[in-house]
Amino acid sequence: MAMLTDIHCHIDAYPHPAQVLADGVHTVAATTSLASFVRTRILCRHHPQVQVALGLHPRRIGTGYDQWLEWGQLLETAPLVSEVGLDFGEGNEEHWAAQVRHLSEIAAACARENRALVLHSRYAEAEVWDVVMARHVPWVVWHDYRPEGPKSLLYRAIEAGHLISVGPEVVQNASLRQRLRAIPRTQVLTETNGPYGLLGTADRVAALRDILSILAEAWHCSPQEAEIQVERNYAQLLDRRSF
Numbered sequence: 001m002a003m004l005t006d007i008h009c010h011i012d013a014y015p016h017p018a019q020v021l022a023d024g025v026h027t028v029a030a031t032t033s034l035a036s037f038v039r040t041r042i043l044c045r046h047h048p049q050v051q052v053a054l055g056l057h058p059r060r061i062g063t064g065y066d067q068w069l070e071w072g073q074l075l076e077t078a079p080l081v082s083e084v085g086l087d088f089g090e091g092n093e094e095h096w097a098a099q100v101r102h103l104s105e106i107a108a109a110c111a112r113e114n115r116a117l118v119l120h121s122r123y124a125e126a127e128v129w130d131v132v133m134a135r136h137v138p139w140v141v142w143h144d145y146r147p148e149g150p151k152s153l154l155y156r157a158i159e160a161g162h163l164i165s166v167g168p169e170v171v172q173n174a175s176l177r178q179r180l181r182a183i184p185r186t187q188v189l190t191e192t193n194g195p196y197g198l199l200g201t202a203d204r205v206a207a208l209r210d211i212l213s214i215l216a217e218a219w220h221c222s223p224q225e226a227e228i229q230v231e232r233n234y235a236q237l238l239d240r241r242s243f
Helices: 017-021 034-043 068-075 093-112 125-134 151-159 174-180 204-219 223-241
Strands: 005-009 026-029 050-052 080-087 116-122 139-142 163-166 188-190
Touching (some): 005 204, 005 223, 034 050, 034 068, 068 093, 080 093, 080 125, 093 125, 116 125, 151 163, 188 204, 188 223
Parallel strands (some): 005 026, 080 116, 116 139
């Protein structure tokens, strides 16, 4: 029997994490700092269906975050990194160079240790691409894929074998649904980004099923077949990483 998969969910940010964990969804729990990672490890310690990833949100970089050294030490043993990347949204231009430096270091470590990297690339898709390709990161997942990003980059990411993660936005965004047709079904993952983004604290099981319905329409198959495919993609990612 197939299982729902959520490649990007901030378990520790929910007001009632235990309720979220009780849904049984196979999950990569993204974290945004050292404290977030430790907190999420504690919350998820009795939930084997959850893989806790080490993360450092790019907007924390250059704003006085003082635990980079300790975070980097954990990076040496973390099998999965999420979320890291670049965020070139308005209001933080003075921190862009620092974000690039830190991402380059993280990407180099992931490449060296053959680790999977789940990327945040808001308004910086091309710059993120340059970093991960320069560092030859083997296992890349593009979190919260945005249709506003360069179409040529999507094609390059597909050709490079990267995985593309789609979230609740696909239900409402016709442009994103159209681009889904260009992505091989073997390279698609599902996510909620809960409790952020469109989902908020709503039912993530229902949200994931809505996403699968859209995938089924794009792939001309049943939602059950789409669920099986996404679970298979997720399992292959974990098998590559030998969790």
